[in-house]
Amino acid sequence: MTQSGDLRKRKGGSPTPNKTTKETKIKKPSKQKQTYSGDIFRRCLAYLFEEEDASYLAIFRILWGSIMAYESYTYMIHDFGKMYGSFYSSIIQFKYYGFEWCEVPADPLVTKIAIIVMFMSGLFLTIGFFYRTSSVIFFLIFTYLYMLEQAMYLNHFYLVCVLSFMMIILPCNCYFSVDALLWPDRVYSPTCPKWCLIFVRAELAIVYTYAGICKINEDWLRGEPLRDWMANRQNTPLIGPLLVRESTAYFMSYAGLIYDLIIAELLAFKITLPLGIALSLFFHISNKIVFNIGIFPWMMIASTTFYFDADWPRKLVHKLKGGKGEYIARDTNNFSQTKGRSLSILEWIIVIGLVVFIIHQVFIPLRLHTYPGTVAWNEYGHQFSWRMKLRTKRCDAHALSYHPETHFAYQIHLEELLNRRQYRKMASRPDMIIQMAHFLRDTLDDQVMALNPNVTTGHEIYIESWCQLNGREWQQFTNNTYDLAQSEKWVYPYPWVTEVKPLTDEQKANYPWNFEWNFNWLKGIDRLPPNPRANHDMRGKQMQQDAWIKWKEWLQERDPLVKFRTLNQ
Secondary structure, eight states: OOOTTSEEOOOSOOOOTTOSSOOOEEEOOOSOOOOOOSOHHHHHHHHTTOEEEOHHHHHHHHHHHHHHHHHHHHTTHHHHHHHHHHHSSSSOOOOOTTOTTOOOOSSHHHHHHHHHHHHHHHHHHHHTSSHHHHHHHHHHHHHHHHHTOGGGOOHHHHHHHHHHHHHHHSOTTSSSSHHHHHOTTTTOOSEEETHHHHHHHHHHHHHHHHHHHHTOSTTGGGTTTHHHHHTTOTTSTTTHHHHTBHHHHHHHHHHHHHHHHHHHHHHHSTTTHHHHHHHHHHHHHHHHHHHOOTTHHHHHHHHGGGGSOTTHHHHHHHHHTTSOSEEEOOOOOOGGGOOOOOOOHHHHHHHHHHHHHHHHHHHGGGGGGGSOSOHHHHOTTOTTTTOOSOOOEEEEEEEEEEETTTTEEEEEOHHHHSOHHHHHHHTTOHHHHHHHHHHHHHHHHHHHHHHOTTOOOOOEEEEEEEEEETTOOOEEOBOTTSOGGGSOSSOSSOTTBOOOOOOOHHHHTTSGGGOOOOOHHHHTOOBOOOOOHHHHHHHHHHHHHHHHHHHHHHHHHHOTTOEEEEOOO
């Protein structure tokens, strides 16, 4: 479609004989604009509503919608295999605090329809068709699915929820969209307020900055968990031999920390923008190749376009057309040319909404500092805090139920009740452990009451979990003699969660400033020791056997009449 004022030919004159094409010239308003000073606050508010080119919003809408449609499609392929594996392969769904009301539809057909609608919403976002409605529908469905299962928590899915909400507010359909074509009087606008760009840049700066700050911890600075992750990457095509070197793990650790801390500033200034773009492409593409972390790299690469000049898509189209004629830049004011003024009621509503949103995004990640202990171990405040790829936490858990009245004690193999992802996450997260304990208590109590209505006491539930955090030694994560059936579900900190042991001198020696610099890195003899998966499986089985023996001895002292059984699924 043709937008007014995009590209115009020069009037009059003839081309110079010795030139085959005309040189591109950017026409800017020739009139000298007045500048203002003082009254900074009122000028800042007015500046948010100064107009600028809106073509950048159209490009991001196309990129974002395409990525979201693809993510929705992954739930549909293989006869909705991902959907069934995520929501219909377990007897329990682990909830988030405040979202216990979110339930998986009993009929999978309902979930399939929701996913198809989400996919169509992604396509509509891409072309800008019923944009606002599509944005709301996509946000609601994606967020609801995300809240159904805590075991599916990923930082980049949380970022999808946040950016999807922001897309509802941003006028991304005002330019180069089906909506603008069908309803030009109501939708089309070649410009948009400056707060749109400032709003998104602020959110991206928060994400990047917190991601960098979180990396300044005792494990990341000694190369963990990257030393552990890289150890088994020797089969990665082409770069496998490089990835398994210790020097690579340290380079990625410190380069990633520095990148997250400075990238928002590099992208914000024109003089460092090319460097920021190059680093962003290298960082995110490397993450995709090495770790295959879903759509997150593509999301962040797409979001990098918010740091370009607002009219970069129109300039690119002009160049692709040969650069002939005169490019007409949109008339816009910089901050010095902005005069302070009073805002309308609608503008005040927008400002207050933006401020509340940004404050929320700044303070939510800080809540982890209100809890005691090490967040990577006890998980208090880990979620929604942009703590990305900071730990390897291998855990194994085993459960025991005991009913004092009937004297029956059951060994419960949790891995048989949960899908693989749920079991791995549950064993390491206290709020999921307590949910599992309450589920077992309620289920077993109902079964006992059905057989014997005169029973007056409920089941006691004990869960023993052992974890290994970022290359430390295995240690017990939960108190295996604490009755979790009586513990409150959402009251942090939990008294039955242990604290991680401090680093040993051997582990502290992995800090670069404690190295014995023998230049093995330069000699290429710094191969990381492999970390076979079979070792962890054997460790889990042994832990379960030991836990069962300890529980037997402990219960026999309490109740000589106790009868031990294994609970069948």
